[in-house]
Amino acid sequence: MRARSAALAGALALTLVLPAALLTPAGAAGSEVEVSDAMVEVGPEPGGAPVEIDTSTFVPAGGGPHPAVLLTHGFGGSKNDLVGQATDLAEDGYLVLTYTARGFGDSGGRIHLADPDYEVADARALVDVLAERDDLVTDGAGDPRVGAVGASYGGAISLMTAASDPRVDTVVAAITWHDLTDAFFPQRARGERSPGPFKQLWASRFFVSTAAQGLGVPGTDPVCGRFAEEVCAPFLDAARTGRPSTELLRLLRAHSPAPLLGDLEAPTYLLQGMADTLFGVEQSDATAATLRAQDTPVAVRWSDGGHDDLGGSLAADTATIEPWLDHYLRGDGAGDAATGDLPLPAFSWALPRTRGQDSSTVQSGADAEAATYDVLALDGGPQPLANPPGAQPASLTAVPSTGSEAADEFSDVISTYPLAALPGQSVAFDTEELSEPRTVVGSPRVRLRITSTARSSTLFLSMWQVGSGSADLPRRLVAPVTVATTPDEATTVDVALPGGTWQVPAGDRLRVLVTSTDQTYAAPRAARVDVVEVRELRLPTIEGATVLSAEGAGLDDEVVGLLAAIGVVLLGILAAVLLGRRRGHDPVDPATADVPLVIEGLVKTYADGHRAVDDVSWRAERGQVVGLLGPNGAGKTTTLRMVMGLIAPDSGRVHVLGRLVGPGSPVLARVGALIEGPGFLPHLTGRANLEAYWAATGRDAAEAGYDEVLAIAALGGAIERPVRTYSHGMRQRLGIAQAMLGLPEVLVLDEPTNGLDPPQIAGLRPVLARYAAAGRTVVVSSHLLAEVEMTCSHVVVMHAGRVVTTGTVAELVDSSDTTVLTLAAGSDPEVLATTLRRVDGVAEVEVVVDPAEPHVIVVADLPRAEVVRAAAASGADVVGVSSRRHLEEVFLGVIAAASGSDPDLRQVRSR
Structure with missing residues (x-):
């Protein structure tokens, strides 16, 4: 203790x-x-x-x-x-x-x-x-x-x-x-x-x-x-x-x-x-x-x-x-x-930044106590919500210490609303669409009516902005209330929502979200059900505001990128899967309806003008384990983030089972992913993290397949320990297991062997092979070529943002015009190479100097038997003949060729 x-x-x-x-x-x-x-x-x-x-x-x-x-x-x-x-x-x-x-x-x-x-x-x-x-x-x-x-x-x-x-x-x-x-x-x-x-x-x-x-x-x-x-x-x-x-x-x-x-x-x-x-x-x-x-x-x-x-x-x-x-x-x-007079305005405030604005507009006027209130009607009527036993899972309204600019990065690609509005634990009340734009300054007010099964009710209220099909929380704050209640009798209280400033354009609606939990707070652990109603929203405004001169800059690009990356690690996968659970009626492309993953013409250029992905196209079929290969910076992770809808491409399309992928696409419910490392709640056990993750999707616990994924994680008794005690490899194994929850039809793993020891890596190979053999598809991004060669059935090689070759592993490492001659230890391969270069029909001879196992790679328009006879006639001590190259040789060859054949490739700085 x-x-x-x-x-x-x-x-x-x-x-x-x-x-x-x-x-x-x-x-x-x-x-x-x-x-x-x-x-x-x-x-x-x-x-x-x-x-x-x-x-x-x-x-x-x-x-x-x-x-x-x-x-x-x-x-x-x-x-x-x-x-x-x-x-x-x-x-x-x-x-x-x-x-x-x-x-x-x-x-x-x-x-x-x-x-x-x-x-x-x-x-x-x-x-x-x-x-x-x-x-x-x-x-x-x-x-x-x-x-x-x-x-x-x-x-x-x-x-x-x-x-x-x-x-x-x-x-x-x-x-x-x-x-x-x-x-x-x-x-x-x-x-x-x-x-x-x-x-x-x-x-x-x-x-x-x-x-x-x-x-x-x-x-x-x-x-x-x-x-x-x-x-x-x-x-x-x-x-x-x-x-x-x-x-x-x-x-x-x-x-x-x-x-x-x-x-x-x-x-x-x-x-x-x-x-x-x-x-x-x-x-x-x-x-x-x-x-x-x-x-x-x-x-x-x-x-x-x-x-x-x-x-x-x-x-x-x-x-x-x-x-x-x-x-x-x-x-x-x-x-x-x-x-005398104050040297500064008695009350001034910053307005929310608009997208692309480095600094906030600052206004001044009468103090917040002098605000006037406009009343907007809310729809919805009385609605029930539950406080789950143990108050878990909890709604998530903000990433701690992740600023508004980084949060805007999130809202470009994912909606955080489903993380806050958990099914059964939240209810929403909307205004009509606003007929004119509004600037809100102060603390909005609502009247909350609660009928509870308990003698006390703790709730959390927040005001969201709804427009263009998505909901956003400009001020990432909630108003907590704890109200004494009489079971089955209504209690009414006035609630002051978090104070701040908002700019709401015409055509948007405002939504008051009421939740029974919030991750920032300790909610009561006893189960209860509340029926709540919010009938009107009172919006404060200040007349006669004066615009002040306001020069300044927001966070620099590197800080914003770092915060966004941290947030994606913590929330990206969770949000994508969670959003995917909301099944919709998105159209199906008949040509790709039975193909698990089709990528066509993806292009992504970042704000600094550098292109990370340039016209990338490939596909993954059922039963395949596809290895996405490339050096660091080739564009692999950027491609996978577009596959998961975490970022939007500048052009091109991604289809999963015939359905177009975008932020929050319903078809993402059929995809499991581990991208840029796992993110877990450190105070929860490994098992509790998996259970909380799955519960947040709203799907039946019986569909999760906990036994199968726990066997994959192979954490033994550590599954009952807090994740903060885990090593990096243990977290990685838990992350792979989390991606496999529900046995999704498409499994996307970014560097899955990172942090695993050799026995664990070896144990992962048959797991992925069996997973794909059941009619599913696995995509593995990795820079460990030997592992890809032993694990994957197909390979896509990327370099400088482009695809430079694709094919089966067998096709890439096997070549009818290539003969690999292995010599006895201590032999001089240059002697044999000199002889073979004089043979008609031999196009290329490459020497691999290895004292333990020297070998010569011959590319020729000759039958392999003639190449072997010529080698034997030279007196070389040949101890092995093969047509198989290691994937590393193929990889280095195509990368070298791509780097030298197209000067435009060298101008692409990939991420």
């Missing part, structure tokens, strides 16, 4: 740090900036142990006096994360003090999670350090002119420091929380005071990112790491039960800005992200509402980024921070004169 507890302790490790680039671009310390390091003594731990904080001071050029900035890093980080930001500010004339918070890096003490008596008190002690300097602007004795700046963990500490220390003159807080209670146990049912469901997916991510915190540190508890016991224990309990104790709720509330805001008078700038499953815009809105009510100057900006994505408004967002600091630390609003 200790290992289990250690994993649960990871729930405490809140990786709230966003790269310093969120606030300002990173850079190295400039030559004109003087940097000094020091350890500063702060308050002791509860037991009296002394604590020192690791600090760095960045002093600008010139004699001063300078205004100061106190920079606080995100959770799990250190002062090293802030070097670029501190340098930029120092070069602009600010003296900057950075530090590593208590419990992290080289600083002493334990992690108390933004405790007013520890982390916040430490920040106030650092203001004391600034007050002792003689090169700062001051507003009185011991009162330096200072701003507090931080993101996430650092943002909350900055707010709490300013609220508890009147010497702080302004605050910039980004992507941070108002109340940790609502952040970890969000409740979006208006008027409900009970906590909502626990954000379990973030707990898992925290473990992955900070599981090593405290390991090897003398005197550190192996379960809690560097966390203080009073924080660790109640979190461990919540991670185990999914519910917060009274003690934990009290702690989370106390370790939040919310109870301290009444004392915050410093002008405050809040940057909050709309791509944030951890701290949504409702957190900054709650902080801003409190501050406005007490006349504290405050501005709010909704960024297109967040903890899940830097977003398309990054450059425009960061450009606003320094004008805010300038105004309140050395401009018209400096010192005690912070009573």
